[in-house]
Amino acid sequence: MHPIRRHLLAAASASLLLPPLLSSCAQPRPRDVYSPIVGQDGKDAMWVPTPDAVVERMLDMAEVKRGDRVVDLGSGDGTIVIAAARRGARARGIEYDANLVALSRRNARQAGVQADFVQGDIFQSDFSDADVVTLYLMPEMNERLLPTLLDMKPGTRVASHQFGIGHWPPDRTDEVAGRFAHLWIVPAKVGGTWTARVDGEPPLQVELRQNFQKLEGDALVAGERFELALPRLRGPAIRFDVRGGPAGTMRFEGTADNGGRINGTVLTAGAHPRPFTATRA
Ligand SMILES: C[S@@+](CC[C@H](N)C(=O)[O-])C[C@H]1O[C@@H](n2cnc3c(N)ncnc32)[C@H](O)[C@@H]1O
Incomplete structure (x- = not known):
């Protein structure tokens, strides 16, 4: 069977x-119920x-x-x-x-x-x-x-x-x-190419590959490509690390809408959190 x-x-x-x-x-039920x-x-x-x-x-x-x-x-x-x-x-x-x-x-x-x-x-x-x-x-x-x-x-x-x-x-x-x-x-739709802007840094190109809530990708930093570390997507909440660029490890934590924007903060060792905005490239 x-x-x-x-x-x-x-x-x-x-x-x-x-x-x-x-x-x-x-309880006895009336017949017509x-x-x-x-x-x-x-x-x-x-x-x-x-x-x-x-x-x-x-x-x-x-x-x-x-x-x-x-x-x-x-x-x-x-x-x-x-x-x-x-x-x-x-x-x-x-x-x-x-x-x-x-x-x-x-x-x-x-x-x-x-x-x-x-x-x-x-x-x-x-x-x-x-x-x-x-x-x-x-x-x-x-x-x-x-x-x-x-x-x-x-x-x-x-x-x-x-x-x-x-x-x-x-x-x-x-x-x-x-x-x-x-x-x-339900995961946000984040697959594709993004330009992330962080105060004091040159714009960063981030490529996200999405399979439902599973995420992987890489970032282009100063002409060099780095695989994203610890990528995570839960609903609209997204997080990933970019390691190895001139600024050291940058942790991006943000919120994605389905309208083509991710807003959040970047954490870098020894620096205050800085806001970032990513838009589709
Ligand atoms: C397995 S029962 C589950 C009932 C309830 N959700 C529960 O978990 O106790 C599936 C229910 O879906 C209803 N159903 C089946 N096809 C449907 C459809 N196309 N639109 C709305 N209801 C449907 C059936 O009449 C049935 O009551």
């Missing part, structure tokens, strides 16, 4: 064991809820805090959205199945939290305002979302239950209760 199908069926049957265990303390069935078909993925321990770890990894805009894509019965709202986030779910949307709204009301549920197709929805995106979707859906996720503002956190997002390597993976929780930080 295909491993993805095996995971979802195992997850669904584990969830199906819960109702009998809970039935002794469950909609009860989804774990493993039921959805538009592009079936409905299987994320267990609470995994939800909490995903929100911890994404450092969800009061006021963050959190969006769960394919929000099912609202489990992740409601947990995020409990942390004070402005939480929103996008779910195709209208019955699940209605159920999520009821669940949020019962939990006493403010949350927003939108009925719609995640591939036709705009969630570019989110600070945090959560996913428990099929790998091919994650892969289809990859360009949209990479176009989000640098620093947006993306947390996925179980599955990866194409070839984008996670920044962190945890194992929780036999499942995986992955985290990615």
